[in-house]
Amino acid sequence: SQQGEEDPQALSIQEGENATMNCSYKTSINNLQWYRQNSGRGLVHLILIRSNEREKHSGRLRVTLDTSKKSSSLLITASRAADTASYFCATDGTHETSGSRLTFGEGTQLTVNP
Amino acid sequence: SAVISQKPSRDICQRGTSLTIQCQVDSQVTMMFWYRQQPGQSLTLIATANQGSEATYESGFVIDKFPISRPNLTFSTLTVSNMSPEDSSIYLCSVRQGANQPQHFGDGTRLSIL
Numbered sequence: 001s002q003q004g005e006e007d008p009q010a011l012s013i014q015e016g017e018n019a020t021m022n023c024s025y026k027t028s029i030n031n032l033q034w035y036r037q038n039s040g041r042g043l044v045h046l047i048l049i050r051s052n053e054r055e056k057h058s059g060r061l062r063v064t065l066d067t068s069k070k071s072s073s074l075l076i077t078a079s080r081a082a083d084t085a086s087y088f089c090a091t092d093g094t095h096e097t098s099g100s101r102l103t104f105g106e107g108t109q110l111t112v113n114p
Numbered sequence: 115s116a117v118i119s120q121k122p123s124r125d126i127c128q129r130g131t132s133l134t135i136q137c138q139v140d141s142q143v144t145m146m147f148w149y150r151q152q153p154g155q156s157l158t159l160i161a162t163a164n165q166g167s168e169a170t171y172e173s174g175f176v177i178d179k180f181p182i183s184r185p186n187l188t189f190s191t192l193t194v195s196n197m198s199p200e201d202s203s204i205y206l207c208s209v210r211q212g213a214n215q216p217q218h219f220g221d222g223t224r225l226s227i228l
Contacts, residue, residue: 030214042206042221043157045115050214088156092214100213101147104157 006089006105014113019076021108023089024069030092030100032065032072037086037107046074046087081114116141118220120207126226127197134193135223137207142187144212148180151204151222160205163190197227 005024013019023032031050035043049056049065049072056063062075076083086109090102117140127133137146146163161169161182169182184190194201204224210217 033217035219040204040224043219045216045218048216090157090217092217100145101159101162102208102217103159106156 006087006108008108009106010109010111012111012113013079015079015081017079017112019079019083019110019112021074021087021089021110023072023074023105025072025089025091025105026070027091027093029067032063033090033092033102034061034063034072034074035088035090037088039085043088076110079110079112081112083110084112085110115216115218116143116209118207118209118218120220120223122223123221124224124226126228129198129227131197132193132195133197133225134191135205135207137190137192137220139188139209143209144187145210145217146184146190147208147217148182148190148192149206149208149219151206153202157206160192163192194225197225199227202226 007022011019029051031048033048034046036046037043047056047058047063049063051067060077065072086107088107089105092102119138121136148160149157150160151157159172160175160180161171163169163182163184165184179195181193204222206222207220208217
């Protein structure tokens with residue numbers, strides 16, 4: 001079953017604006033990872049944030065993690081048309097029978113209008 | 115990060131046939147996984163490919179339908195057997211070096227069944 005829930009499901013902004021996507025989850029995690037997927041392509045890994053971390057940056061990306069609220073956010077600053085893609089969060093938790101595995105949220109479709 | 119090559123990148127198959135998808139990694143990796151992404155949806159884990167032993171399948175997926183091999187630390191195959199139109203999806207190979215490490219994806223195999 002999908003653990004992560006993302007909102008919004010779709011987001012449309014103008015180039016130069018910031019985009020914020022949120023992810024909530026239900027059980028304890030080891031880490032949370034964010035991915036980008038351009039239409040019909042594979043997933044590109046963006047950031048991994050561990051359960052003992054609160055914030056990470058990578059270029060124009062900023063990820064926060066609040067384990068008390070079981071939520072994470074991905075902020076893309078100064079967006080570009082090339083940022084148009086689907087963004088997924090994935091939680092990494094340890095399961096009794098199958099060990100550590102990644103469970104994906106439903107994703108946010110981001111459209112950046114030029 | 116590891117470079118992951120999947121073959122074929124896409125295929126159109128007849129109902130009732132089987133197709134084997136190959137995943138080759140340019141370095142040895144500890145963990146390999148196979149995911150399915152149905153049209154317009156998020157990713158669902160099919161199984162964890164275990165080197166030299168039977169794969170660990172998630173609920174709803176069985177070995178007879180999705181046999182998996184992993185003969186070494188750099189290669190795995192997923193077979194989609196006795197295909198039906200409901201199997202039309204993107205199938206993605208994914209790897210990581212261990213728990214709490216980034217998980218990376220191949221470009222996927224886009225499969226259409228007529």
